[in-house]
Amino acid sequence: MVSIAVNKGRENVAMLGIGAYRPTRIVSNAEVCEVLDSTPEWIYERTGIHNRRWISGDETLRTMAAAAGERAIANSGIDRSLIGALVLASSSWLKLTPHGAPTIAHDMGMNGIPAFDLTSGCGGFGYGLGVAADMIRAGSADYILVIGAETMTVGLDPTDRGTAMIFGDGAGAVVVGPSDENGISPTVWGSDGENAEAIAQNVDFLAYMDKAQALQGADPDAEPVGRMSLRMEGPRVFRWAAVTLPRALSSALEMSGVAKEDIEVFVPHQANARINELMRKNLGLADDIPMANDIENTGNTSAASIPLAIEEMLVSGRAKGGQLALLLGFGAGLSYAGQVVRLPPVPLEPSF
Numbered sequence: 001m002v003s004i005a006v007n008k009g010r011e012n013v014a015m016l017g018i019g020a021y022r023p024t025r026i027v028s029n030a031e032v033c034e035v036l037d038s039t040p041e042w043i044y045e046r047t048g049i050h051n052r053r054w055i056s057g058d059e060t061l062r063t064m065a066a067a068a069g070e071r072a073i074a075n076s077g078i079d080r081s082l083i084g085a086l087v088l089a090s091s092s093w094l095k096l097t098p099h100g101a102p103t104i105a106h107d108m109g110m111n112g113i114p115a116f117d118l119t120s121g122c123g124g125f126g127y128g129l130g131v132a133a134d135m136i137r138a139g140s141a142d143y144i145l146v147i148g149a150e151t152m153t154v155g156l157d158p159t160d161r162g163t164a165m166i167f168g169d170g171a172g173a174v175v176v177g178p179s180d181e182n183g184i185s186p187t188v189w190g191s192d193g194e195n196a197e198a199i200a201q202n203v204d205f206l207a208y209m210d211k212a213q214a215l216q217g218a219d220p221d222a223e224p225v226g227r228m229s230l231r232m233e234g235p236r237v238f239r240w241a242a243v244t245l246p247r248a249l250s251s252a253l254e255m256s257g258v259a260k261e262d263i264e265v266f267v268p269h270q271a272n273a274r275i276n277e278l279m280r281k282n283l284g285l286a287d288d289i290p291m292a293n294d295i296e297n298t299g300n301t302s303a304a305s306i307p308l309a310i311e312e313m314l315v316s317g318r319a320k321g322g323q324l325a326l327l328l329g330f331g332a333g334l335s336y337a338g339q340v341v342r343l344p345p346v347p348l349e350p351s352f
Ligand code: COA
Pocket: 037, 038, 039, 042, 043, 046, 047, 122, 160, 161, 162, 165, 199, 233, 234, 235, 236, 237, 238, 241, 271, 272, 275, 300, 330, 331, 332
């Protein structure tokens, strides 16, 4: 029988470089409360957020993703001609067709490489990192650029008390490639479609188009077409997180073979500082372990939050390249993905 060739991959993979882009416009809680029925104190107490960054001027998801990707490549020291695939983790690229990754690869001078989008809400970066690591292990590429990029504000209702104060914009990226020692554990991931409506667009595309069409036809009974926006049942997500995430973190440790005492840095998704503090305590990580708190001045940037948070810790000196870190992303779908990793080197080209 004719046999089909099998790829030969590299067993040990790692994040070789990290890059980020933070929008220039900083939006304080006080500014959010000019429109939202809330107070700066309530927002900080319940979420841990003081400021978030929102795009302005020429900034778009496309420009931010390319800028973060450029910095990740520069910081990895890898020649871009070696990048064998681009994975864009995003839930806010505004066209289903064409998807974003090919355009961004072209913008970055890498036209022609395999490039695809991966949509898994705020867990998107963890999914992208897991897929990239496994692609390299399987021999599908040697070096892969994973970009998490979001413009959450384009679908944000500034008067919605469940979301308006939480979300921000930004992009973070890593180059994943072969390494002498393994730097990325197996991924622990999952989803809960039964509770998926807890974080959802307020209306799907078809219903939105039907409404617009009815208005165009001057249907007297048609409701005005509002802007499509994101809704979140925060307390429901909080309850799901309290049950699901501690288990995911324990599994990530178990599958990595790394004892929790050896974890040097904790980088949970930047959704809510209170959730993160609870997870740290429940898992029994030391009180003084460096824990990402990028949410305080960046807000929740969904699939961009973990690389942005890692970059902030490396640039500020709260974490060092090569340290063992526990990552966990979670959000829409109710999906999650986590790994134990060795942190990439401190970026020579930081985002701030
Ligand atoms: N400003 C001021 N008050 C608000 C408010 C706002 N934006 N939103 C709600 N409130 C009020 C409510 O009316 C309620 O008042 P009451 O006690 O008088 O009835 C009170 O604050 C508590 O409301 P609740 O909805 O229970 O708030 P919360 O403490 O759960 O905080 C979130 C809301 C969204 C910050 C929180 O639920 C959360 O972060 N959940 C998880 C989000 C997450 O992890 N998402 C996954 C990734 S995207």
